[in-house]
Structures are given as structure tokens and as C-alpha cells.
Amino acid sequence: MRVRAVPLIRHLLLATGALTIVAPLMWMVTTSLKPANAVYQPPYLIPDTFRWSNYEQAWSAAPFAQYYLNTIIMTAGIVAGHVIFDAMAAYAFARLRFPFRNTLFLILLATMLVPQFVTIIPAFALVTALGWLDTYAALIVPRLVDVFGIVLLRQYFATIPVQIEEAARLDGASRMRIFWQLMLPLSRPALATLAMFSFLFAWNDFLWPLLVTNSDELRTIQIGLSAFQGRYGTRWNYLMAGTVTATIPCLVMFVIFQRSLIRGIALTGLKE
Amino acid sequence: MIKKRALLVAAAGAALLVTGCAPGAGPSTDDSTTITVWHYWDGANADAFDDAVSRYEADHPDVQISVVNVPGGELLTKLQTAATNDQLPTIAITDLVWVPQLAQTGKLVDLAPALREAGLDQDIYPSMLSFGAVGKQQLSVPVSSNTLAYMYNKQIFRDAGLDPEKPPTTWEELTAAADVIKERTGLPGYEIFTQPGDNGEGVTWNFQVNLWQAGGEFLNADNTKAAFNSPAGKRALQFWVDLVTRHGAPLGPWGAFEKGQAASAQEGSWMVGIWATDAPIEFGTAPLPIPEGGTQATNMGGEQAMVFSTASAAQQQAAIDFLMWFDSPENVTTWSQATGMLPVVKSVAESNAYRTWVSANAPALQPFIDLLPSAHARPNTPVYARVSFAFAKQVEQALNGQKTVDQALADAEAEVNQILAEA
């Protein structure tokens, strides 16, 4: 829709709105650079003290390097799992015919509506029984597949014309081959979208990693950050410093995958 | 083709499982000299604990102690999932209020014999021991303690024309000072907890102080009925309601005083440790103001340690030995001085050496220590969280003017009695 408003008004509105986004983020950064006793005093948005030592303190308060490594490994595993296994299941739902297909899909859909902490205790019991506590397996395997991805990709696969596949099948290609060499490459935007959301989910997940890990060797960033919100008070400046450090990779990821991500959202959101 | 891909997927899965099963750094139950400790301390306190552990290990080379810090909010959840899945550590150090719940697992080791042998059963404050006492058994020992006292912002007092060295000593003086402060500086003179949060504790445990000061009790002696719906209870709740409606106490999330936006509050001794460096305000500490005709009282918090019977016999013994050492006067002194927590044993808290140390290094701590003899323990019932939350919600309604004091207390009594009856 081409609004006939003067471009100046448009910019004004956009800039004002952008301010409401940027201001809180500026506050976060500024707080992260203050000493503890100045957290609730002006200036709020533009730092006038630059206590970079807060970042150093926050970093060394716990083995954050190890936490980062663990979070990266866990996230990579989960993203890979989502992209591959969700796509496989989505392909089955989109293209293959088998008994109870719709029922199964609806059941999976319904499970999306159940919050994590409802399922967390029995899942923990299972992981314990498998002997996976304090291992990468516990962090990754239970989350190798998610329903959101299956739904997203199924939508997307449905928009790819069947003719392409039929032509390949007439040429003698197996389903597997079609999947790997045709469907996946054609679905890059959707896969990028899924990868981004899976990344965000895994990177920011707190409760499950907390329950299934005990040792510093396996812990993740979010666990480390929550230690700044102690029993007897929150250390705001360190918490903000740690949060800034933990959020930067997300922002970087987003900036890199922006194009694919936005295309992906578009293309999967449109079709219902 | 399918088979090849399937094989690949299976191989990937197997590889994952293999890496997964690689032994992590969990507790090894067949190594009899390694014990694990879970706690929620952070920052300086966590460091002090690590230091204590190193000192102990240095003197006891046959014992290895693996320490796990679990962020405050979730330690209880982690212990709960661990308990139902046989993954408990050797020792857990938790808020004392959680001890009755953990006792429900039936997996706590009786520490009474060890305490008797170490002579600690006479030295530890009885009110602290009462929390872990079930029948003749002692299922937990205190390892740290804190109390509530009156903390105030000296600068705001000055700005209001009040003497910063003469804080109020009675409820009446407190409300009068609050009025003056509000008038002359626009800031509230006193802050109270007005929101129950998710387990009521902020409100309940602060309120109990005033309840006890007025001569009331929270629950009856065997924790079967509410006892706060009494004249003392009404007096205390009316005091709180008046603070909000007539003396400017803010209705909102806790923290105004700590941010320099209120002149005073009932604060815990841990604040002295936290504000030892980089304090945001110039503060003073004093005994709590008491009502006319009332008695001094304060609430007692802190952490208690438990040993789990799921550990091997050797681990249990090592754990007990460690805890007895931890509560020995020598370590209690070091520990208290490092953390600003109050000593759990009388021989330290009442000693001249400790007193001297306090007046030289942390004089702000003295009022908290002086209040130890008048510290009350909260009821040690496993449903305390529900009781506290139900109570706090009624208090919140009274503070917001949605119920009268009588109504709020009556409703709270009914709810609490029902909870206790089900327990």
C-alpha cells in the first residue's frame, strides 16, 4: 500500500518507534558499564562511566568460556537436528500418504501448546534412567526434533509444485534422493528461518540445561547469567554485562541471516 | 539408497549416544572419599565457601568435595527432581524454610548423634536447630544465619531535619518520623513488602516480626492451626495498613529503600555484607522499633545443611565430619567474617573476640547480632510455602484496601487452617 503521507512523517514515525527499541537497549549497555552504586542514578542512556571491568568481572565470575563452548555445542546440535529431522518428518506429512497421517499431525500440533515445565519432570526421569545426566546427550537429544519446525516446513513444502518431484520420480529418483537433492535446496529460506528460531530457542533455554547438568564442564550461558540474580539481591551491572555478551551472538546471527530469515517468514507465513 | 542413508542417520545417533555416555563430572558413588555439595550462594559468599572447602581438603587429604552452585530460584526444583530420580548430592545447603519439605523425602540423615559428640547441640542457637528437629532426630544443621533489623538512609534523615544518629525506637516514633520525612522530602519514610511474589515469603516473614513484637504467634505449637487471628495480629496488620494508607509506604515491588528512594526498611543482615563496598547510600542500622507494651523480636533466616541417606556410608560419614568442622567455632568465625553472615554458635556470637572484630570491621552488623537472642523461628511444616502464600495474599488485599484488617485475618485463618488440615 502506498501511503501518500509525506516521507518525512514516515521517517519521523519510524524513528520515534525505533527509539523505543533502542532506548532500552542503550539502558542495558549503560547499566553494564556502571559501578553498582550508580545503577539507579542518571545518566541512564548514554554511559558516562566506562567500567569495562564489569565485563571482565562478569566473565570471570564463572567459567563462562566453558559455558559458551557448551552453549555453542548444544545449540549447533539442536539446530542441526531440527533442520534435518524436522524436514524429514515434514516431507512425510507433506508428500507421503500413510494411514493416520492427519491424526498424527494434529496430535503433534496439540503438543506445541503444552508449556515446557509440564513435561519437564517425566522427561528428566527418562533422561536420568538413560544415564545421560551431566552429558551433552541430555542437553541435545531430547530437543533434536521440535513440532514448530515440522509445521513450518510442511507448510513450505506444500508450496513447492508437485510436478518438480514427479518429474524426478519419473527419472527414477528415490524419495530420499528427492528429499536431499531437491526439496532441501529449494527450501533454503524456510530452513534458514527454522535455523534462526531454533538457534534462539537453544541459546536462551534455561530450565532444562539447569536440571540436567551439575558440573561447570557442561553448563550453559543462561545458567551462568542467572547466578547474578542471587538469593539476596541482584547484581545489576554484572547481569547486564553478562546479558549484553550473551545477546551479541544472537544479534550477529540475525544480521547475517536477515535476508533469508525474512524471506522465509514471508514465504511460510503467507500460505495457510 | 534408503539403507545407506538410514545407516548414516543411525550412525550419527549412535555417535551422539556414545559421546553422551562419556562420564561427565558427576558424583562418583563408588569413590568413597568424594562428596558433593549443592548450594545457591553466589558472588562473595560462594567464594568464601569454596575457600572453606579448600581449607578442609588441605587438612583432610582423603576427602574430595565437589561444589555445585545452583542459582537461587531453582535449587529447590533441582533437588526435587533429583530426589525423585535418585540423583541427590551428598549434602544440600538450602534455605531453612525448605527443610521440612526435603524431610518428606525420608532421605535425610539424622545428625543428632554427631552434634552431641561435637558438643554443638549446646552451642548452636536452639531456634536454629528447631527447624530441622523432627521428634528426637536432627535432620539439618544451620550453617549460616541472618536476622532482620532496622536500616535507614542517613542522608534522607538529614534532609528531613531528623538526627541521623537517633533512629526511631518505637512504632509510634517510626510513623511520626515517616510523616516528617514525607512532608519534608516527598519520599516515603518506611518501606514494607506489599507483594507476595510466588511464595509469599517477603511479606510473611517481614510481617511475622511485627506480629511477634506485638505478642502474637503465627501458628499454634504443633502447626495444626493458625494463631495469627488475634488482637496482636490485628494490631500488627493495622500497623501495616496504616503505614500504607497514612504514612506513605509505597505499594509496589520491593526495593525502594535499596535504591535510595525510601528512608528506611526492615532489612536483613546480608545487606551489610553486600553494601560493604560500593554502598549506594549512606546507611545506618539499629534495633527494630517495637510497639508500646510489646517485646523485641526478629525473624531468623539462613541456610541449613542436610546429608542424604542415598550416599554411601563412607560418603555420609565424610559429609558429617565436614559439617561438624564447618560449625566448629573456629570455622564459624572465619566464615562469618568472610561473608557477613551471623554466627550460628553462641560461643562465637557472644565472644569478645567476635565483638571486637565486628566493631572494628562491620559495626553496622552489631544490631543484627544483638537481636539474635530474640529471634523466632518460622513454623517447620512441609506445607509452609502454601501457608505463607495464602497469608501473604490476604495481607496484600488488606494493604490495597480491598479488605478490612479483621476480614483479611479471618479469611487467612480459614485458608491456612484448611491447608494445615490437609497436610
Added chain:
Amino acid sequence: MALLSLHRGYRRRGRRYPREEILTAALFLTPAVVILGAFVIYPIGSAAYLSLTEWSGFGTVQEFIGLDNYRRLLHDGEVGNSLLVTVLYGTGVTIGSCVTGLGLAILLDAPMRGRTIYRTIYFFPVVTSAVAVAVLWRDLLDPAGFVGAALERVGIDNPNWLGNRWLALTALTLVTVWKNLGFNAVLYLTALQAIPAGLYEAGRLDGASSYQLLRRITVPLLAPMTFFVSVQALVTSFQSFDLVYVLTNGGPLGGTDVLGMLTYRTSFRLGEFGYGASIAFVTLALVLGVTLVQWRVSGSGRSPLQ
């Protein structure tokens, strides 16, 4: 193998599925079925059983009490309050998401400089964790926080955001909308770009004003996307926990005590796991119901264009 599939072919009578396809489907579905079955479906079943019991979480006894938990929640004022709060929150977030999302999309839907920069900026909260966002806003909205200071500089009294139940709910709603604004705008943006420009030209030739164009062309044609955005917003708000927990912890006076918050507190803080599970399932049923209604109302998501 290829010859075989051709031979069995694409002939389907009634419900006969080619065996080849079923096997292939099984292969493709196995990882998902195994992982989800073990770690999602089994726990849900387990939680369903739990909702029929009473368990403190620590006690060794899980007492079976049948439907007592469900009977109890029918009379529980806290559940009623939570329902109300959740519905209000869900409605607010849905309306807010659609309106602000569309508004921002319209503003962004023009070739101009800095468009990508704006889009990136507006997306930042989307990629920030809910906990970080909540921590941020809890501090900003504190009486001593930045929002208060800013408002005072403009001469407005800082409302007691986190101390009044309705203001707290409003703040929670606004923060949620704020966090998802970029995401919703992108969704709408792409839908906007699918509307043929010719329609607008025709409208303008007929003398329609910008507002009329918006109302008669844009909004109706965006119906499927509006449905999608609404469903997203609604499901998110019904499940919302992290944000609420950190921002307001359900208070004050239960003003932000959404169902997710109530469930968590009942189980993990107050030690009533059976009751908590029953609340979770009631929530699930509600969300399913609401989604179905939305589906029907929006004409099953079909676009008026088709």
C-alpha cells in the same frame, strides 16, 4: 526399486496405501516419532496421569484421587482470576500485535533509505531472550527507573506500573507487543507486498481517500495474515511464562497471574504437582478451543482474493 514403485503405481482405491510409501514414510518419520514420543508425548501422558493424583514433589507417595483436582479448580477463585487475566492478556496482545504490526508494516512498505536498518532495529527485541527483555523492562518501569525519570522530565507523573494490578497487566501486554513488533511487521509486510498495486490505482481513480483504501482494500485482503498473526499472538500469550515470571511474578493482587504462571507456582513453588498438572491441561483445552474458534471465524484462513 524405481520400477517397482512405478509398477505398484499411483493407484489408490479407498484406503489402500502403497507399501513402498508407508515404509518410506516410516523412515522419514522415525527420528521425529522416537524423540517426540519419548520426550514430549510420554511426558504429556505422564502429566495427564499426574493430574489425577496428589503429590508434593518430595513425598514418596503419589496419591490417586481421580478427578478431584479438576473439581477443585472449577471452584478455585485463583483459577478464575487467572483465566480472566489470561484472556485479557491474550486479547490485548493479539489486538496490539495486529494493529502495531500492520502499522509498522505500512510505514516500512515504501522504497526509502534506511529501510533495512529500521527493519533490523525493530527486530532486535525478537532475537533477545524473553528473560533479558523482562529484566530490562522490570528495571525500566521501576519507580526509580528510567521510564519514570523520562516521564517526569516531560511533566507527567509516573504511574505505579508494577504496583497496580491493571497497570501491571497493561505493562505486561505492552512489553509483549514490543518484543514481537518486528516479527509481526515482517509478516504483514510480506502480505502487503502480495496485494496487486492495480487495485489501489483503481481505487484512487475512483476518488478514494487513503483511509478508504486502507479500510476497503488493505485490511480485508490481509485477513489470512491477520489470522496467522492472531493465532501466534494468542498461543504465545497463553503459554507465556518466562516474561511474566521475571517481570511481575504474577502480581500484584494476581493482576498478571496468567495460567502459565499459576501452573508453575502451584507445582514448583507451592508443592502441589497434581493440581498444577490439572491446570495445565485445562489451559491446553482452552487454547485448542480458542484456536478452533478463530479458525472458523476467519473463514478457515482463506483469502478473499481467491
